[in-house]
Amino acid sequence: MTSSPSNSSITSAEVIKVARLARLDIDAAQVEHFTEQLAKVLGHFTDVDALDLSDVQPMTQAYPLANILRQDVEQPCLDRDEVLAAAPQAQDGRFRVPTINGEA
Amino acid sequence: MASLPTTASDIAAAVASGSVTASLVLEHHLAAITARESDVHAFNLITIENARQHAARIDADVAAGKSVGALAGVPLALKDNMCTRGIETTCSSRILQGWKPPYDATVVQRLRDAGAITVGKTNLDEFAMGSSTENSAFGPTKNPLDLSRVPGGSSGGSAAAVAAGFSAVSLGSDTGGSIRQPAALCGVVGVKPTYGLVSRYGLVAFASSLDQIGPFANTVYDAALVTEVIAGHDPKDSTSIPQPVPDLRSAVGKGVAGMRIGRITDLPVGAEPEVLQRLDDAFQALAAAGAEIVDVTLPSIEYALTAYYLIAPAEASSNLARYDGVRYGLRAEASEVNAMYGATRSAGFGDEVKRRIMLGTYALSAGYFDAYYGKALKVRRLIADDFDRAYTQVDAILTPTSPMVAFEFGDKVEDPMAMYLCDIYTIPSNLAGHPAMSLPFGRGAHELPVGIQVMAPALGEVPMFRVAGALENAARGLA
Numbered sequence: 001m002t003s004s005p006s007n008s009s010i011t012s013a014e015v016i017k018v019a020r021l022a023r024l025d026i027d028a029a030q031v032e033h034f035t036e037q038l039a040k041v042l043g044h045f046t047d048v049d050a051l052d053l054s055d056v057q058p059m060t061q062a063y064p065l066a067n068i069l070r071q072d073v074e075q076p077c078l079d080r081d082e083v084l085a086a087a088p089q090a091q092d093g094r095f096r097v098p099t100i101n102g103e104a
Numbered sequence: 105m106a107s108l109p110t111t112a113s114d115i116a117a118a119v120a121s122g123s124v125t126a127s128l129v130l131e132h133h134l135a136a137i138t139a140r141e142s143d144v145h146a147f148n149l150i151t152i153e154n155a156r157q158h159a160a161r162i163d164a165d166v167a168a169g170k171s172v173g174a175l176a177g178v179p180l181a182l183k184d185n186m187c188t189r190g191i192e193t194t195c196s197s198r199i200l201q202g203w204k205p206p207y208d209a210t211v212v213q214r215l216r217d218a219g220a221i222t223v224g225k226t227n228l229d230e231f232a233m234g235s236s237t238e239n240s241a242f243g244p245t246k247n248p249l250d251l252s253r254v255p256g257g258s259s260g261g262s263a264a265a266v267a268a269g270f271s272a273v274s275l276g277s278d279t280g281g282s283i284r285q286p287a288a289l290c291g292v293v294g295v296k297p298t299y300g301l302v303s304r305y306g307l308v309a310f311a312s313s314l315d316q317i318g319p320f321a322n323t324v325y326d327a328a329l330v331t332e333v334i335a336g337h338d339p340k341d342s343t344s345i346p347q348p349v350p351d352l353r354s355a356v357g358k359g360v361a362g363m364r365i366g367r368i369t370d371l372p373v374g375a376e377p378e379v380l381q382r383l384d385d386a387f388q389a390l391a392a393a394g395a396e397i398v399d400v401t402l403p404s405i406e407y408a409l410t411a412y413y414l415i416a417p418a419e420a421s422s423n424l425a426r427y428d429g430v431r432y433g434l435r436a437e438a439s440e441v442n443a444m445y446g447a448t449r450s451a452g453f454g455d456e457v458k459r460r461i462m463l464g465t466y467a468l469s470a471g472y473f474d475a476y477y478g479k480a481l482k483v484r485r486l487i488a489d490d491f492d493r494a495y496t497q498v499d500a501i502l503t504p505t506s507p508m509v510a511f512e513f514g515d516k517v518e519d520p521m522a523m524y525l526c527d528i529y530t531i532p533s534n535l536a537g538h539p540a541m542s543l544p545f546g547r548g549a550h551e552l553p554v555g556i557q558v559m560a561p562a563l564g565e566v567p568m569f570r571v572a573g574a575l576e577n578a579a580r581g582l583a
Contacts, residue, residue: 010466022421022465023428024458025446037520038463044410044521048479051407051486058481059488062299062313062537063562068342082206088435095430100441 009042010035108132112178112272112326116219119177122166126159126177130221133179136269137223145245146264148184149192150224155179158221174333176219181265181274184225185232186317187306188212195308196240197230199452200433209306210341211275211317211334218333223271226261230454231424232282232310234258235526238517239456247290249552253510256286256526259320263290266320273330274320279311280412281505281530283318284542288505288555291544293327293572294320296530298562299537300345302331303338311419312343314412314534324543324572328352331565347563355566356573361394365571366498369399372406372528375507378548383504386545386556389578390502390571400494400501404486405532411483412531413524414467418477420457421464427452459520488536495561500571503529505542505555529557539565543572546582 012035019026019034026034080093089096108129109115118124134152141147162177182188185195187205194200208216216222229239237245237260247255248268255264259276263286266274276283278296287294295318302317309315319330332352338344367387375383387397429435429448436447453461467476494501506526516522533540539562542555556575560568 014466015462018462018466018469021469022461023425023442023445023449024453024461025450026458034459034462037459038466040521041413041463041524042466042476045414045476045479047410048407048483051404051483053479053482053486056482056485058478059485059535060313060481062534063343063345065300065343065345070339078206083431086203086206086432088429088433097430098437098439098441098444102440 009045010038110272111323112175112321113329115178115272116174116176119162119166120172126162126221127156129177130155130159130179130223133223133269133271140248140268141270143246143251144248144264144268145243146181146226146261146268146270147224148194148196148227148242148261151191151222154191155221155223162219162221173218174329175215178220178273179223179271180215180220181224181226181262181271182212182222183228183259183262183274183276185228185277185308186212186275187308188222188225191225193225193308195231196228196242197452197454197457198241198434199427199449201241203432205306207306210303210338212306214334220273226259226265226274228261229258230457231308231420232258232277232279233420233456233460235281235285235523236516237261238513239454241454244513247510249291250510250550253512253552254289256289256506256510258282260286262320263287263292263294266290266292266322272322273326275317275334276320277307277315277317278534279314279416280534281527283320284530284540284555284557285506285526287320287542288544288553289510291553292320292322293324293541293543294318295327295331295541296533296539297331297335297565298345298539300343301335301539301563301565303341303344305338305340309423311416312423313419314416324569324576325353325356327541328356328569345563350566352565352569355569358570358573359393360390360571360574363395363500363567363570364398364498365390365395366398366400366494366501368402368501368503370401370403370406371503374525374528375504376509376549379504379507379509379554382546382548382554383502383556385582386502386575386578390574393574393578398498400497402487402490402494402532404483404490407483408487408532408535409524409528411480411487412527412535413463414476414480415484415535417460417464418467419464421461421468424457424461484535487532491532491536491538491561499560499567500564501559503557503559505529505557509548509550509552509554533559538562539568541568541572543576543579545575545579
């Protein structure tokens with residue numbers, strides 16, 4: 001069961017692109033599944049088109065606070081060994097990752 | 105033997121006075137866990153040995169005549185998205201399974217300092233995304249009142265822990281209703297404080313402009329007590345409000361004489377008839393207690409769900425980018441780093457989390473940002489403006505917490521929109537940043553509890569607890 005493309009606000013090609021941007025590997029069956037579900041959720045957003053929002057300021061904060069700074073003094077931070085102990089791989093006090101850009 | 109105290113305030117008073125030991129109270133709760141946890145599955149982890157050691161230390165302090173905290177000996181359960189140093193914190197996700205944080209959340213530190221005894225980490229919908237705990241990677245929690253039904257979510261384990269007597273109080277987090285909705289479905293009290301009242305330091309982030317930590321409890325007074333302990337400015341959270349903690353406990357018994365309580369005339373439809381009947385009962389009870397009921401309109405809240413389901417996923421897609429297999433949690437082995445990212449995230453995240461990450465990534469991507477995310481933020485402003493207008497007329501507003509009582513497993517899990525509608529009455533307060541709480545008020549279909557939501561303006565916890573206290577009084581007459 002898939003929704004008809006005319007009702008879809010997102011295409012399977014866009015889902016594939018978004019999955020790549022989000023670093024998610026998804027297979028063909030999942031592409032179809034997610035396209036249908038995301039189209040359904042996004043479809044509800046057309047309701048908002050009924051509103052005139054031209055003079056409305058976007059709300060970017062739940063509670064207005066500004067310029068929250070602390071004193072510029074040294075403070076203890078997380079223990080390096082404790083942090084590295086939780087990493088999948090560490091070496092010489094650093095996180096170890098696989099090859100980047102084909103370099104060994 | 106005299107029966108043990110059950111409320112947090114009674115337990116703390118009894119332990120502090122030496123009339124009951126923290127260890128005895130703890131064993132009583134551990135016995136409840138032993139008897140029913142295999143059916144309920146409220147916990148991802150039970151920390152029995154730590155709890156016993158902490159209780160013994162409290163008892164030693166009391167015996168030595170030292171002063172103990174406001175929650176001395178009170179058994180506490182923590183939602184498993186709050187960091188506990190050296191103790192596994194998973195967010196009910198395979199991507200964090202086994203992770204032991206190198207620090208404590210501020211709320212964890214404050215509760216421990218107050219003498220609360222952590223008995224375990226509770227189950228949730230993966231990364232707090234869901235309304236039933238069915239999205240947990242470790243299996244759902246069941247509603248202690250009816251094991252064939254969901255406890256709500258995402259803080260379902262924390263609600264179930266209090267409802268089942270596994271702990272006297274618990275903490276949850278609420279991004280769109282994740283404390284209030286499970287509180288309603290499990291018949292307990294649940295509070296989402298004003299955004300910024302409680303530090304989010306050490307709460308694993310879902311949607312940073314909406315997330316807020318709050319308590320579950322059996323009574324409104326206990327909820328006020330725990331809120332006071334965890335509230336207050338924290339320099340480690342730049343969104344923490346630098347103001348003193350209000351006296352909430354004294355608000356609980358103050359009554360509502362002279363208060364103005366709002367009834368939303370354009371409340372979004374879809375609630376079960378019994379739920380709407382209990383809402384009417386609640387208004388009548390408040391009127392009888394001396395409050396004036398005033399009709400208010402909130403024309404934009406019909407768009408709240410739509411705005412929320414773009415804003416929350418957008419923030420989530422950014423917050424969850426950190427799970428890349430490098431610094432903590434799962435890593436799927438691959439020969440090259442980009443392949444490792446994709447393999448790790450695909451293996452580590454469940455379907456609902458992937459769905460929201462993709463929705464958010466889409467809403468933030470080039471060409472769609474203004475059409476979706478930008479517009480959603482403007483709708484958020486309209487909703488906040490609606491509330492501001494309403495709160496010139498009233499001190500608090502009442503709605504149902506959830507449109508329905510606890511539903512059966514599998515009812516909504518295949519239809520994301522049906523699940524999202526569970527939060528239709530709770531989401532507006534998150535968007536506005538306002539406090540709101542749920543308390544049990546009578547019963548609905550299948551004799552299951554109905555939750556009534558009390559909403560108030562930013563930092564309006566005092567009027568909110570006044571109203572909740574009066575409703576709790578009235579609810580005793582319904583039982």
